[in-house]
Amino acid sequence: xxxxxxxxxxxxxxxxxxxxxxxxxxxxxxxxxxxxxxxxxxxxxxxxxxxxxxxxxxxxxxxxxxxxxxxxxxxxxxxxxxxxxxxxxxxxxxxxxxxxxxxxxxxxxxxxxxxxxxxxxxxxxxxxxxxxxxxxxxxxxxxxxxxxxxxxxxxxxxxxxxxxxxx
Numbered sequence: 257x258x259x260x261x262x263x264x265x266x267x268x269x270x271x272x273x274x275x276x277x278x279x280x281x282x283x284x285x286x287x288x289x290x291x292x293x294x295x296x297x298x299x300x301x302x303x304x305x306x307x308x309x310x311x312x313x314x315x316x317x318x319x320x321x322x323x324x325x326x327x328x329x330x331x332x333x334x335x336x337x338x339x340x341x342x343x344x345x346x347x348x349x350x351x352x353x354x355x356x357x358x359x360x361x362x363x364x365x366x367x368x369x370x371x372x373x374x375x376x377x378x379x380x381x382x383x384x385x386x387x388x389x390x391x392x393x394x395x396x397x398x399x400x401x402x403x404x405x406x407x408x409x410x411x412x413x414x415x416x417x418x419x420x421x422x423x
Contacts, residue, residue, distance in 0.1 A: 262337040262354075269330065273326050273327075274303070277319045277324045277326070278301075281304060281305050282300060284305045295309025299316075302318065304317065304318045308377070313380070315376055324365070328364075332404065356408075357404045358404075364396060365397065368396045372389050373388075374388070376388060
């Protein structure tokens with residue numbers, strides 16, 4: 257039953273991917289409002305966060321499907337389903353590992369947005385967006401996704417102190 261529930265979440269994430277992107281862009285807007293005073297506006301219906309509104313060069317970042325962390329979550333969900341199938345007794349540990357790793361993936365994607373915003377502010381729109389999105393943003397996503405997957409496997413397969421003490 258837990259396997260089907262995890263697979264249903266994965267399918268739901270794919271089907272509701274646009275709503276998930278709206279969530280991500282709202283989260284980006286919230287974070288940007290906290291760390292900047294240059295004006296932020298979120299257009300959820302367009303999956304876009306605008307920043308630098310009080311300056312000379314405002315910019316909007318649209319959260320496209322390729323830029324969303326939704327599809328970075330799918331491997332974690334699928335690995336969880338497979339591990340649940342083979343080791344249903346580890347369900348609590350697997351769900352905890354999934355939750356922690358999913359939070360890491362979401363935060364990594366927010367760091368990617370912040371990197372783009374930071375480089376645009378420092379280097380200007382053309383160069384800052386190019387370097388922030390293409391190079392640094394891609395590196396953050398790839399490395400963050402890898403860290404989340406390794407973290408998931410480590411958390412879900414390690415033995416508890418009680419299990420280590422009896423071994």
